[in-house]
Amino acid sequence: MTVDELRQDLSQRIGRPVERLLTRDGNAVIELVDLYQPSPAGFGGQLRLRDGTAMTWELWLEDGDSWNFHTGSLTD
Known part of the structure; x- marks a missing residue:
């Protein structure tokens, strides 16, 4: 997976x-x-959405089978 592919995957999530x-x-x-x-x-x-929103994100493997995903607001 490339950085661009991950960016696209996160956009979908x-x-x-x-x-x-x-x-x-x-x-x-x-x-x-x-x-x-x-x-x-x-x-x-961290990520920035096209509309300027800043967020944190985590993607981790759980049980060796499925990926969990979490986002949160980034406070400066």
Whole structure:
């Protein structure tokens, strides 16, 4: 999976277009490894929707079978 493919997947999960993916610290994402967290295993960071909304997100593997997803509002 590429960063663009993940951005598209997150857009579908949220139901709104994601414009940019950022690391948990707010830095630009170059590769998927920038978003990976080993424990608990999964991916996460910040994102910006096309309308300017800023959000946090987490995507983690549960039970070795299904992916759980959570978003939240990003307060500056």
